[in-house]
Amino acid sequence: MLKLNLLRILEELTSKREIGPAPAFGEIHVMEVIELLGSESPVGRFKLSQRLKIGEGSTRTILKHLRVRGIVEGTRKGYMLTKRGMKIYGFLREHVLGPLELPQTSLAFGEYNIAFLVRGAAGAVRMGLEQRDAAVRAGSLGALTLVYRDGKLTMPGVEEGYGEDLLKVQELLAKKIGLREGDVVVVGVGGSKRSAELGAKAALLETLRRLKG
Numbered sequence: 282m283l284k285l286n287l288l289r290i291l292e293e294l295t296s297k298r299e300i301g302p303a304p305a306f307g308e309i310h311v312m313e314v315i316e317l318l319g320s321e322s323p324v325g326r327f328k329l330s331q332r333l334k335i336g337e338g339s340t341r342t343i344l345k346h347l348r349v350r351g352i353v354e355g356t357r358k359g360y361m362l363t364k365r366g367m368k369i370y371g372f373l374r375e376h377v378l379g380p381l382e383l384p385q386t387s388l389a390f391g392e393y394n395i396a397f398l399v400r401g402a403a404g405a406v407r408m409g410l411e412q413r414d415a416a417v418r419a420g421s422l423g424a425l426t427l428v429y430r431d432g433k434l435t436m437p438g439v440e441e442g443y444g445e446d447l448l449k450v451q452e453l454l455a456k457k458i459g460l461r462e463g464d465v466v467v468v469g470v471g472g473s474k475r476s477a478e479l480g481a482k483a484a485l486l487e488t489l490r491r492l493k494g
Contacts, residue, residue: 287312287369288490294346306339309419309482312373314343315352315362319370323359334475376400377485378458380478383468388436388446391422391470393477396450397485398458402465403428405491408438412484416469421480426488427466434466 291308310333317332318324330340344360347353352366362370379397383389399405406412409426416424427434427450434451436443450468454460465488469480 287315287372288486290347290350290352290369291486294343306333306335306343307419308486309479310335310339311343311347312482312486314340314347315366315370316373318353318360318362319367319374322361323356324361325359329360376402376489380481381454381457382474383450383453386446386449388443388450389425389468389470391477392472393474394468394470395474395477395481396454396466396468397481398454398460399465399467399485399488399492400461401463402488402492403430403463404493405488406437406465409436411491412467412487415483415487416467416480419469419479419483421469421471421476421483423470424480424484425466425468425470426484427468429460429462429464429466431462434460 291311294311295306295308313333314329317329326337326340326344330337333340344353348355351363352369353360354363377397377399381396383394383396385392385394406426406428412426413424425436427436427447434447436447451460454466467481467484467488469477469482469484471477471480
């Protein structure tokens with residue numbers, strides 16, 4: 282239910298309107314507002330705009346729509362999540378871990394490589410193409426999608442050639458985050474840290490969208 286609420290809110294706030302211009306922000310920015318307010322609130326609009334690297338007008342619009350939906354509330358000190366907003370933030374905290382920066386390898390080929398782990402989402406992954414395409418649309422070079430099964434991190438559709446690099450990534454994730462059966466790791470790759478992060482977040486949202494239940 283919380284996953285559906287989150288995805289519906291993201292879609293409603295960023296869908297192209299029949300009248301008027303398309304919003305100058307995306308689903309990732311809306312999710313980042315929820316994450317930031319959940320971890321640091323209260324936060325002022327100017328600080329949110331700076332952290333998200335979008336205009337104050339777009340930030341104001343996001344906050345307005347989230348307030349109408351009962352997810353944020355404004356105070357003299359800034360904005361904070363409501364009880365409903367905290368439930369959605371709690372869902373993200375429980376199911377999405379990261380970010381974690383990975384070193385450049387033949388597997389993670391970007392100058393910057395940012396990973397997020399999505400708990401128990403293996404059923405949402407086919408070959409990882411949908412996640413890659415979502416990452417590219419977000420402005421990154423692409424994304425890798427890895428699945429943890431039977432005690433081993435694997436890349437769907439690839440049987441060999443990256444075993445050593447996969448093991449390094451697995452060891453790093455196990456140490457920093459912890460891996461469980463059925464977890465999914467999405468890695469955004471980019472020429473800048475921000476583009477890699479945007480790619481990874483687009484890939485994790487695509488994974489959540491395809492996750493049943």
